[in-house]
Amino acid sequence: MTSYWDEDEEDDGADSMVRPYTITSGRTAPERDEFTLITLLTSVQEPVDAYGAPIRPGRLQPEHRMILGRCRTPAAVAEVAADLNLPVSVTKILLGDLVEQGLLTARAPISVARAAGGADRGLLAAVREGLRRL
Amino acid sequence: MTTTQAGAAAVKILIAGGFGVGKTTLVGAVSEVAPLRTEEYLTTASVGVDDLAGVDQKTTTTVALDFGRITVSPELVVYLFGTPGQERFWFMWNDLVNGALGGVVIADTRRLESSFASIDFYESRNIPFVVAINCFHGVNTRSDDEIRAALDLDPHVPMLVGDVRERTFGRDVLLALVDHLMALPVG
Numbered sequence: 001m002t003s004y005w006d007e008d009e010e011d012d013g014a015d016s017m018v019r020p021y022t023i024t025s026g027r028t029a030p031e032r033d034e035f036t037l038i039t040l041l042t043s044v045q046e047p048v049d050a051y052g053a054p055i056r057p058g059r060l061q062p063e064h065r066m067i068l069g070r071c072r073t074p075a076a077v078a079e080v081a082a083d084l085n086l087p088v089s090v091t092k093i094l095l096g097d098l099v100e101q102g103l104l105t106a107r108a109p110i111s112v113a114r115a116a117g118g119a120d121r122g123l124l125a126a127v128r129e130g131l132r133r134l
Numbered sequence: 135m136t137t138t139q140a141g142a143a144a145v146k147i148l149i150a151g152g153f154g155v156g157k158t159t160l161v162g163a164v165s166e167v168a169p170l171r172t173e174e175y176l177t178t179a180s181v182g183v184d185d186l187a188g189v190d191q192k193t194t195t196t197v198a199l200d201f202g203r204i205t206v207s208p209e210l211v212v213y214l215f216g217t218p219g220q221e222r223f224w225f226m227w228n229d230l231v232n233g234a235l236g237g238v239v240i241a242d243t244r245r246l247e248s249s250f251a252s253i254d255f256y257e258s259r260n261i262p263f264v265v266a267i268n269c270f271h272g273v274n275t276r277s278d279d280e281i282r283a284a285l286d287l288d289p290h291v292p293m294l295v296g297d298v299r300e301r302t303f304g305r306d307v308l309l310a311l312v313d314h315l316m317a318l319p320v321g
Contacts, residue, residue, distance in 0.1 A: 036229055038144040038213050074138045076213060078201055082170035087196070088229075089175055110143045110210075112235050119145070119235055119315060123210075127145065127235070128312045130206025134164055134305040 020090045023063050028089070030096040037078040037088065040107040041095060043071040047102050055102050063094055068103060139208045146233070147311065149216035150255060151240035152248025156268045156298040157216035158200040160240060164304035165202025165214060173198050176226055197227060236311045237263040240298060243276050246284050253285060264314055266307045267295040 021028055047055040057064075063084055070083055081091035098104035112119040149157045162169045176195050197217070204212040215230060237256045241249035256263040267274070267281060274295055276284075282293060292310045296303035 036233065037215070038146050038211075038233075040138075040142055040144050040211070042140040074140060074142050074211075076144055076203075076211070078172050078199070078213065078215075079170060079203070082172040082201075087173045087175050105140070107141070107143055109233055110145050112145060112233055121316065123145070124312055124316050126210055127206055127212060128309065128316075130204060130210065130212065131305055131308050131312065134204070134301060134308075 020087055023061055023086070024090055024093040027093050030089075030092045034099075034106060034108070035077050035092045035095060036109055038076045038109045040074045040076055040109075041067075041071045041080065042074045042105050042107070043068045044103055044105060045072075049102065057103060058101055060097075061094070064098060067091075067094060067098060071104060074107070137208060138205055138211060142209050142211055144211040144213055145235045146213040146215055147308065148230070148234045148237040148256075148261070149214055149240065150237055150249075150252035150263075152242070152245065152252070155240045155242050155248065156270070157240055160238070160266070160268075160298040160304050160307070161200055161202040161214045161216045163299055163301045164204060164308065166205060167203055169200045169202050169216075171198055171200050174227065174229075199230065231259055231261070234261055236315050237261045238307055238311060239263055239265045240268050241265060241281075241285065242268055243274055243281060246281065249285070253287070262311075262315055262318060263291065264307060264311045265291060265293040266298065266303075267293065268298045269295060270297060270299070 049055050063086070066084060067080055070080055075083075077088065077091060077095065080095065081088045084091060084094075086094075095104065095106070099106055110119070110123060112123070149161055151157050158169050173196050176197055177193070199215055199217060201213055201215045204214070206212055212235075237252075239249050239252045239256065253263075253265075255261075265285065265287060278293060278295070281287075282289075287293065292314050294303070294307050294310055296306070298304060
């Protein structure tokens with residue numbers, strides 16, 4: 001298999017000085033596949049480990065710190081990616097690092113799968129009420 | 135504006151339609167923030183992608199996405215996702231398509247055919263949708279029945295006519311979608 005990097009990708013990352021996957025130390029896929037575009041992320045204030053001791057963050061890139069700042073109020077993966085000006089897949093890798101370290105919590109989207117009966121009435125009623133105020 | 139809490143969760147609505155038909159405009163009209171843009175790399179097999187014929191195996195494409203946000207309550211956020219241009223690759227973006235509450239197709243009466251692919255897309259993915267006919271200048275020379283026939287629209291699919299720049303029209307389109315979802319049989 002030829003390496004991803006052997007291909008000619010002249011426009012890749014053209015608007016930034018750093019190739020996107022440099023920030024992820026060359027990783028191109030997240031360790032965990034838990035994020036969607038609308039997974040909501042919240043920074044953990046004063047994170048502690050299982051024994052109640054404060055967590056000392058491991059080595060963080062500036063982008064990691066930007067994410068923690070951004071997610072003091074809940075933000076979706078897509079919003080974080082837009083703010084960082086990074087592709088969604090790169091953003092997910094960085095988010096995975098922070099969740100792994102206990103610095104960020106992720107909340108999955110509400111399931112609305114048609115196969116499982118679709119969105120429930122309560123959810124639709126809440127969406128409807130919110131839209132009516134627009 | 136409502137503040138989102140840490141326990142909040144999100145749903146999404148897709149905004150589709152032909153090139154330049156007003157998707158980002160509609161998102162911007164109802165979103166509480168100016169539309170944001172993000173990108174994703176999609177790795178796609180080149181087979182069947184005509185203008186990449188001759189390229190071996192897989193190719194990586196960058197696709198862009200414009201989106202907005204409506205904070206419905208402290209616990210619930212609605213995200214609206216629209217494509218600024220090419221939808222062909224969007225259809226392969228599973229993370230975008232999976233788990234959508236429903237969709238909107240925006241169509242322009244002067245070139246309805248540019249929105250056929252969006253309707254096919256929702257139908258093939260079993261995503262409930264409504265159609266918004268965008269009349270930028272309030273000019274609509276075709277009857278609703280003509281438009282429905284031209285789009286080959288199922289009778290139960292709601293269709294609204296208006297100006298996507300107007301917040302009230304965008305709101306009405308989204309409300310029509312929610313009503314449509316509520317009217318669907320469960321399961």
